[in-house]
Amino acid sequence: MAGLFALAACSDPPAGEPVVRSQLDGSQPKASPSAKATQATGGPSACRAVVFESVPLTHCIADPAKHRIGMANLGPDKQPFGSLLTFSGTVDASTIAFAINGGMYGDDLKPIGYYVENGERLKELNRENGEGNFYMKPNGVFFGSGGQWRVLGSNTFFETVGDRPQFGTQSGPLLLVDGKLHPDIQDDGPSRAIRNGVGVDASGKAHFVISGGPISFGQLARFYRDELKVSNALYLDGQVSSLWDPATGRQDEGRVGPIIVVTKREEAKAQ
Template identity: 65%
Template sequence: MKRVILTAAAFTALAACNEQPAGEPIVRAELGEGTANGEVVQAPDAEATSQEPEVASACRSVSFENVPLTHCVADPAEHRVTTRLGQSGSGPFRSLSAFAETVDDQTIAFAMNAGMYGDDGEPIGYYVENGDRQEELNRSEGPGNFHMKPNGVFFGTGGTWRVLSADRFYSTVRDRPRFGTQSGPMLVIDGELHPDIQDNGPSRAIRNGVGVSDDGKAHFVISNGALSFGQLARFYRDELKVKNALFLDGNVSSLWDPATDRLDRGVIGPMIVVTKREGAGG
């Protein structure tokens, strides 16, 4: 399948971001402080494709408060969710395009960046891949969005997926999940917006997040234009009716949707990969 590479002005600042010390979030404090380079991030420029998608996409274009978004849904009846970081012995992939070269795109529903990471591409918080815990839960204090408490964990086993605050995850989850990734801050907590998120703060950036609805579906949202934390949180609460949603990252937010030939270019760390169940539609 032909792949179209998308570019975004946001990714021009990544080189500077990657010079941060290991173990620190790539995206610094954005709440009211602007983006990492102090500029408003613009939407990716997509190249037009002349052919209709060969298969149905799990993602659709929507608009919320005049901001274009892409909303992707993982359905336990049709999909599996995994985390991926890199190939054994080779380190992190660092991009969706590098990962795409290693798999059959016919098996992929979509993939997204999965949270914050250090300058080596390794996750800075809880990370489980195929039942192997590679990073423990991070409950430390610190600067930036990741440490804006409460942060949270997206995790699951089989077709059961959840988003919980890090403290609730620590106190209630006893069995290690099959996959898990920690990021922050939480956007929506038990149906309420994160208490420190402004209704419409001055920080604007490309952003993405994940939440799980009452019917068990995981909702992944990535903005195609700059938006505030408050807007993203309200979309989850008011439009998707999601009670718990987690911010994944800012300017590096990226999506691979093979059905529409969308393949964003950017330097990332861990990934969430949604694959098709054998025999499922599409």
């Protein structure tokens, strides 16, 4: 099965473009990476296909009772994985609920903003100004420890979070800020691209959404607000948005930097 639905094929964007990909000003981005079918591991998937305003989406849920969340960027050779395919070759697929690209990166495929992996802070919080989606303030941080996960604006994170989390990744812009669309995002602006994001609901579940067709920032934000009832949602990326769902065999072929990895808790696997 070639994923939950087919993604439009395109060539990978060249290195050096991650900060200034699809813009809110209406400029037209490239299409999405292609989806590839791999051997499915079977069992229930944490992801489901949905449609919102005629746009196909894949909605994946990380449940603290069933899953753990971590980050991955560098392989055993200390070089960036660069793709979900390469990453998948270093782990036992049966332990993975799903993995998805997780934040903006630079020419070297390393994060340009706050990044914590296995409790080690590898990149400081980035509060600088600049061009591109990452610098569209407020941007934000997705982070957590154990089964407690949150999305906060970068300034709020800086001012209120004292303890280093077990994982963290910074991206931007925030799609939703306290239940309202980012001030620079239109309800349904002209810019369309394959896009993905993350938000955490009131029960503590993390919702990852990746579109299967071009979607506006506003549509993605409103899906989080109206359908998922999320207060803060963070845009993760566009064009290269990629998902690996071992249960269904879906493995997108985009060029990625940081990877958010959702693994199965041992007690949940045993049930």
